Amino acid sequence: MQEPHDDGDLLVILRHGPHGSSWLKEGLDAALVAAAFGRRVSLLFMGEGVTALIADQQVGALGQKGTAATLEMLEMYDIETLLVEAQGLSRLGLSRDDLMLEVECLSPVALARVLSGHRLVLTF
Amino acid sequence: MRYAILLMGAPYSDQASHSALRFARALVARGHRLEAVFFYHDGVHNAARLAAPPQDEPHLVDAWASLSSKHQVALQVCIAAALRRGLLDEREAARHGKDGVSVKAPFELTGLGQLVDLGTHCDRLVTFGP
Secondary structure: OOOOOOOEEEEEEEOOOOOOOOHHHHHHHHHHHHHHOOOOEEEEEOHHHHHHHEOOOOOOOOOOOOOHHHHHOHHHHOOOEEEEEHHHHHHOOOOHHHEOOOOEEEOHHHHHHHHHOEEEEEEO | OEEEEEEOOOOOOOOHHHHHHHHHHHHHHOOOEEEEEEEOHHHHHHHOOOOOOOOOOOOHHHHHHHHHHHHOOEEEEEHHHHHOOOOOOHHHHHHOOOOOOOOOOOEEEEOHHHHHHHHHHOOEEEEEOO
C-alpha cells in the first residue's frame, strides 16, 4: 500500500480561471513560495481552474499580468507534478491538446488518492 | 494539538471570518494551541485598523486583536496581498509615501513563507474562505 503523504509536501488546488478574480494568481504565488522554500509542490487544476492551462493566452483586459507566464516558470521552481481533473476538462469541451503544458489527467478515484497523498492541501 | 488558521474571506462580506473566529475560540477553549492566523486573499481586510462596524455588530478586527493578546496568537498578514488592497503598516506607508497607516500591531505584515512554515510545523492548518 502507498505510504500516506508520499506524493509531496503540498498540494495546491486551483479552481478559478485566470481573469475573473485573483484566486488563481494568489494560489500560484503560494505554490511558488512553497517551492522556493524547498517543499515538494503539486498543482491540481479542477473545475474552471483547468482554463488556466489553455494555450496561447493573452494578459487580461483589466491591466492584469495574466498567469500564463507564471505557469511557464513552474519547471524552474521544480514544480513538475501538474494534475488535471479529467471531468473538468471534458465538461468544458477541452482536451489535453488544448493545453500549454504536459499534465496528468485524473479520474475521480485517482483524485481522492492524490488528496491523501499530500501532507498539506491548500485550495484556491 | 498545534493549530494554524488560513483565512481568505473579507470581514462582513462572507461568513468565513466569523466562522474562523469561532473556530479559533473553540480551539483555545478546548486547550489546543493556536499558533497563528494567516490572512491571505481578501482575508487581509480583517487587519483593517480603520474598520468601524455598527456598535451592535461584532467588531472582527478588535476580536482578532483580543484573541491574540489573550492567547498569544500571531496575526500574520500576507504583505503582497495587503499592499495592493491598501493595507499598510507604518513602515510600508513610509516606504510608499502614504500619509495614513491602516495596519498596526498585533497584526504584522509578513511573507507567504510564513504560511508555508505554519503548514509544515503545525499539526493542522485549517482554511476558511468564501
